[in-house]
Amino acid sequence: MRIGLLADLHANREATEACLETLSREGCEQYVFLGDLVGYGADPGWMIDTVRAHVDDGALAVLGNHDAAVDDPQASRMHAQALAAIDWTRAQLDESQRAFLRELPLQATQDDRLYVHANAWEPAAWGYVHNPLAAHCSLMATDRWLTFCGHVHDPALYYTGAVPGEAAYFQPEYGMPIPLPPSRRWLAIVGSCGQPRDGNPAAACALMDTARKQLTFLRVPYNHARAAQKIRDAGLPAALADRLLTGA
């Protein structure tokens, strides 16, 4: 089976549409949304409706800290711009959309895979997997062979290696299928679809072929100028628009 993975979509409709189109062309039969559907971007209502439709169709979705903050601003410590975006988002959503976010699970498992927004050791505390030590902690906290997460916006691949106490790190190359040997355990951060921060404005997503045990990281160019303009038009902080243009 081919699974399409999207994380940190952040209400960016243009990026999400571009990624879904690419993944569908690649033959994905299932989608997994790894949290942070909303926050920062200008299309939270569209985003929730789209993800909900996919979930009704068999997709999986988990809760991100921005999603949790819609109902509970104290759920996660956030900087001022993020909070401003959440306040704006709350006003855009109807009750059923808010209920959808509220009911998202913190994590989901499927066969030998774990899907979680932040990490496996304490998903609700939103700690980042931003180094080999944190990746090791997360890998130790699950018995699944492969973990997919988001939260950190830059794509990364970690795996159990020889050095005790830390995972090995690999910086993925885009478009190259990576065979994942079954003898190791793996943690993939698929990268942010809706707000890339590594200097490349193209949206990130990933494709997992479960039969071949191959993972491909992808970057999908999209009309980021339009997404940025909509953020400005909505009256959201201009910095949130600007960073879509530079991908930083």
Next chain:
Amino acid sequence: MPITLQAGGQLGGFTLIEPLHEGGMATLWRVAHPGHALPLLMKLPRIAYGETVNQIVGFEVERMLLPVLAGPHVPRFIDAGDDGDQPWLVMEHVAGQTLLPLLEGTPVAPDRVAALGALAALALDNLHRQQVVHLDIKPSNLLLHAPQGGDERIVLIDFGLSHHARLPDLLAEQFHVPMGTSPYIAPEQILGIRSDPRSDLFALGVTLYHLATGHRPFGFPGSVRGLKRRLYQDPEPPRSLQPDVPRWLQEVMLRCLEVDPDARYPTAAQLAFDLQHPEQIVLTERAERSRRSGTLARTRRWWKSIGLEPEALRAKVPDRAHAPLIMAAIDLKQRDPALDLALKDTVQRLVATAPGARLACVTVMRTARIGLDSNLDAEGRNRHVKRLVGLRDWARALDLPDHRITFHVLESADVADALIDYARSNAIEHLIMGARGVTGVRRLLGSVSARVAAEANCTATVVRARALTNTATEPGNPMPAGAIEPS
């Protein structure tokens, strides 16, 4: 609990036929499968208690890399799996023998050593283009395959220590001791560098040296300290061990064995090129060397080797684009000043952008399609020499030093065939040729450049002289000026 393997048994849908090899690292079985017509080989790592982690990781690495490799110089990947605790890997069983038995009959004739070296270098070039460094090149991993009715070629086997530039390296952080086979391992590999394709050229140099002289250039050290000796102690010059070794072959082998990767050939393609055209090798002091360097030079190198930092070496791994083999196809019979100028200009710009580039100037001398007149021999030689003189004259304006330019006169009934074949067998990266205007006959028969551009297995640039293009193309349908690059 490891499962017992026996003939007639089944594993992953494959029928075990007979054991072929019981090695230190793995067991090999001949297997069959109703869905595959190819002869098949199953590799099973030894996983019994007491086996080292190294062997398992090596197997993992091979199982990861083999499916992404392609081409005539690697065995085809078929399938892999785990049954119980027993992992297995099935690949094409390539017919042929490795170069290992040749070590029984050393010294091998220099021409044969060069021919085998060229085949191995072409195989390595193909692998390096796939962004993989083998890192365990030695006679037992070079399999000589001679297909019926085809040219013999080397197939590389055992990718258990290999490194792929775009995939996680399971071995990188695994061990802090040098990984490789001690007689062959390159100096930078001893220091932990796993990403330099030129490490394979060093190991191939050791292999050729052993075949040509019957001696290993650095012995068979059993300790890390012994291994590190090659960082400062140079090998005995091959000609002092085996006077039959020609100077050019000594030049090539000692260049492969340079401690500094920058002093070796920049690419396997360039090594293969020299081994296929020994008469054009520029001999240096290496060719004349008759003894090892003295204590003073060795001590100096020893001091230098102490300070060698792997990080500094890692930063030096070059991009193969800096050292392409460029081929200029030149028509000496129908010269056209404007086209000549445009061709030279394009060649010059290309050569200038890549400091390690080498240029092969090639022309084709037409021969009769059927039969060879023996009484034309002397005349033929004369024509051949004339063409060489013409090529050198053509290239004079480029002003390239001897070691960056070579000249070749091919003989063939079909010019396009000869050029395409030359580009393939010499691993040419970029072929440049001129195209004349489209005359009536050419339009009917198709031009040489069009065929070469379509069929050559490298980047091909077809150069046109602008003045000619304007008159030769139909109005409203101008040809692109300058170059087209179907790559």
